[in-house]
Amino acid sequence: MKSPIFILLLLLTAAPLLGQVTLRGRVIDQDTKEGVPFSNVFFEGTTKGTSTDVDGYYELTVKEPGDSLSASAIGYNVVRKPVLPDLAEQEINFYLGGSSLTLNEVVVIAGENPANAIVKGIIDNKPETRMSARESYAYESYAKIELDLENIDAELRNKKLLKPFDFIFENIDSTSDEKPFLPIYINEVLSDVLYVKDAGQPKRIIKAQRATGTNNQTVIEYIKRIHLEYSIYDDWVYVLDKPFASPFSKSGLNYYEYYIIDSAMVNGYWSHQLKFKPKRKQEPTFYGDFWVADSTFAVQRANMRMTPDANINLVSRIIIHEEYEPKGEVPNWVPVKKKMVVDFSPAENAPGMIARRTETFKNMRLNQVGTKQDYIEKEEFYLLDEVKVENDSFWQAARHEPLSKTEQQVYTMVDSIQNMPLFKTYVEVLETVFVGYLQIGKVEIGPYSSLYSFNPVEGDRFSIGGRTTRLFSENLRLGGFLAYGLQDQQFKYGGNVDWIMSRKPRTTAGLAYVNDISLNSENSEEFVQGDLFSGLFRRDLLMKLMRVREGKVYYERFWKNGLSNRVTFLHREMDPYGGIFPDGRGFNFAYLSDPGRLTDIDTTIRTTEIIFKTRYVKDEMIVDGDFSRNSFGSKHPIIEFQYTLGVDDLLGGQYTYHKLNLSYRHYFYMNPVGWMSYRIRAGKVFGNVPFLLMEVHPGNEGYLVGRSIFNMMTRYEFASDTYASLMLEHHFDGFFLNHIPLLRKLKFRSYATFKAVMGRLSNANRDVNRLNLFEPTDVNTYPGFRAPSQHPYMEASVGIENILKVFQIEAVWRLNYLDNPQARRFGLRGGVAFYF
Incomplete structure (x- = not known):
């Protein structure tokens, strides 16, 4: 009798333990992989449950568990997991995904919301709480x-x-x-x-x-x-x-x-x-x-x-x-x-x-x-x-x-x-598409965007270029191009050598020569030539081209404190090129080396220059590539100063002059109404020079938006030997359009710009360039250049960007100097710009 009674008592004692299951695990944020503190773990429809600790861990022991265990937290979707009924100890982890936060209305009576008082305490104490x-x-x-x-x-x-x-x-x-x-x-x-x-x-x-x-x-x-x-x-x-x-x-x-x-x-x-x-x-x-x-x-x-x-x-x-x-x-x-x-x-x-x-x-x-x-x-x-x-x-x-x-x-x-050959092939194809060069052994061919273009003087233009890679040399790069126009039947060509003398500190030197056509009078140290010959998206205006022959030698040093210096010795010849008039006449350029003799007219320019350039950016993040430097920007302004000395009678140079130029650009946020960028340039030319060697204020004869040029000004319309310019650009980042119901879903963003330039000509430079000066009183005068001296040239625009995420359209108004026959008061411009 004792044995059955003992067994019965033992079963009765153990009965409360039968059916108990211990569940433990962690509730984790699906995205951050961090524990969700003080979240709820429970059996739905019951009072059985617990909360996680500060790191998201829980442990729950229950009798007769349900079929599934749930986890929830405010701001997350509820997740349910099955429970095995015949396993005494189980580990069940939950990964909660975020959901939009919805809370029932909270009514606060007779006083301030206590949550707001806590937030004010955080704000008041954060100057002492933050690490700085x-x-x-x-x-x-x-x-x-x-x-x-x-x-x-x-x-x-x-x-x-x-x-x-x-x-x-x-x-x-x-x-x-x-x-x-x-x-x-x-x-x-x-x-x-x-x-x-x-x-x-x-x-x-x-x-x-x-x-x-x-x-x-x-x-x-x-x-x-x-x-x-x-x-x-x-x-x-x-x-x-x-x-x-x-x-x-x-x-x-x-x-x-x-x-x-x-x-x-x-x-x-x-x-x-x-x-x-x-x-x-x-x-x-x-x-x-x-x-x-x-x-x-x-x-x-x-x-x-x-x-x-x-x-x-x-x-x-x-x-x-x-x-x-x-x-x-x-x-x-x-x-x-x-x-x-x-x-x-x-x-x-x-x-x-x-x-x-x-x-x-x-x-x-x-x-x-x-x-x-x-x-x-x-x-x-x-x-x-x-x-x-x-x-x-x-x-x-x-x-x-x-x-x-x-x-x-x-x-x-x-x-x-x-290590897969096929992957290497895919990489080479993608690099060709995005970089623009096709690598063949130790040489890259390209860029492919310049293989074909068109302009009224050259007609169909074909070009091929190339450069060496690191497989040829880690410190020396050779490059060059060859182009031919079917209409003018002329070859154009150029070559360059770049040498990395030292990587720490970064020190480079090189030389280059180019014989080509240009839309601009600036030298290669002032202007980076792009694909200017497509002839697409241009207004129906005369294309003023020049044949340029330029050779240069440079030395550049980058310092650790954000400072860099560059010195260049450069010789250049410019000759107005191509028949832009029905009678075959070309670019209307004429310089009087002796203002008293109208027969002594120069129609070409030869100049020899020594250029000193300094650039400073605080805390700029720079990453050096094989032969180039990549800037990832800075929160601080970019300051550049350039001094140019023109030397007469050196390698055929015709002019003696001094040019000073200072530029300052920066951007800053004006939260919550977006961000503003501004560019300031000022400079002076000392000496008598053709207007092509002065500051020729950059115009735009196309229908595409240009950020650093005047979009309603034509090329060579304004030039100065003393000048100052201001370009303002404010992006509202949806501050206005986000509040318009019909436009809110499109996520359009508005922006506005204002640009102005003031300049003048010395009397001496006015005399030597008077054959090219614009006279508004003479309607028969071919549009020449003038200086914006009486009052600043000004233009303003408003635009919408983020159209299909990348496109923009801008309405531009020219505010003055409308007496030029080619001037237009209003224009529409389009472009591509991407901002997150």
Whole structure:
């Protein structure tokens, strides 16, 4: 009897344990791969459930569990997972995808919304909370950028061109319960970051870098610029050069509505969770949530997502996740992790690209004595050749967090792709299309855009050019071209030699010669010749061409502080070319070397010049290519100064003169009403010279928009020996059109410009050029040039851009100097311009 009774008692004691299941796991943001803190994990229709901890982990033990377990959080879609009834312990992870934030109306009675009071506390305290408030700081940064392809459907994978790459698609990550993606690129950078208050921007000293897919530094830096430096405490967070209003902006209460959702202990501080959403549609805003410490008003975690209807091109998602923690006895809140995700989608359901950047922070040192000295002594690297590290064991030890299994496979996968002959062929084809040159061994042929063109003087023009590659020499490049016009039956040609004397500091030298046709009187140091001979999209005006023979030798040096210097020795001959009148006469150029003798007329120009050029840009990011430099811009102005000395009787030069020119250009944001750019130029010519050697103010005889020229002015209509010009351009970024219901969906953007130039001629230069001066009182005078001396030449325009994302149309008004027979008061111009 004892044995059955004992068994019965044992069963009765164990009965409460039968049917119990322990569930544990993590709730993860699908896009950032970070835990979703204090989210809900529950069985629907019951009171059984729990909340995740600050890192998104949960554990739940229940009797008689349901068929499925759900996870939810405000701002995310609900996700359900099956539960196995006969397994006592199970791990169930949830990946939550973001949804548009919708909250029921909140009614606040007798007082201010308490969420607004918390936000005001954050705003008032952020001058002391943000990292830049510290006297100094230093830390080690590990930054990882990953590019993934998404929306790769089976039909695309079965394309003939991609069939040889079937093995790649085996690496598609479909194990994380989110839509599949294919990692194609990873860049890892380990660096030390130093900051000293009032000494400038933080310095980033790169210690090691590793990248898959490409070693092209220009490509790497361009990818990095997807994620520019920012702070969530800034009033505006810039992504792809687009400003978004921060929820912690001084004017945040004008852009967002805030709601208190929860309160809990986080990092030892009583903290509040707030949700925020934009007040209006289609403004550059975010929605999301954040946790803030009650006593210090320091943000501990933030999750922000771009509002889906924001007026930004090709981008469907921008996600920002940040974590902070207290450090030291007096709470200094320092960053632990920052993550940004940018999802590029050219069209719905089309293959897109996801760019993810994660940065973690280690060995944070605040206000230490040695930081200032390190800041002074250490230099930043923009050229990273000497800091690349490919050793696996080094990176395993250096990473702040390990790579995922999928990320580890990327290195192997990309290496396999690059070793395929077919892939190399595809790359060569794409480089030919986008670069414009076809590589054949040690030589590149091109650019293909100049193979054929047309103008009234040469008729059909055919051209072929080429240049050597690094396979020929890493420091020496040879190039040249040959062209022929069927109508004038004349050959044109040119050649150049470029020599990189040193890469650190960048020092170059070279020589060039060209015998060709030009629409411009500027030398090659002042004007970069493009494809000017297409004859397309031009107004029906006389084409004033010149035959130019120019040879030059140059030397250039780039310094580390943003300064560069260039000296050029140049000889040039210009001869008006081609019959632009029915009787065969050419360009109406005539210079009186002796103003008292009308028989002593020069119709050609020969000049020898020595040119000194200085350029300065603070904090400009420069990446050196094989034989060229690529600028990724700067927030600071670009300043250029040029001095030209014309020498008489040297290599046939006919004139002695001095030319000074100063240019200053910059852009700045005027949030929330867009951004403005401006260009200022001023200069003076000392000496008597033909008007073609003065400042010939750039006109536009085409129907395409030109940013740095006067669109309603004709070529050679105005010239000055003393001048100053101003060009203003303001882009409203949808500030007005976003508020018009019918236009809002089209995402058009408006802009406006104003351009003016003032100049004059000395009496001496007026005398020697009087045969070419325009006389408005003589209707029979061929349109010559004049100086805008009585009052500035002015024009203004309004336009709409972002038409089908890339096109623009502009209405331009010429405001004065309408007495020229070729002048038009109004014109329409079109163009192509892309801004995110």
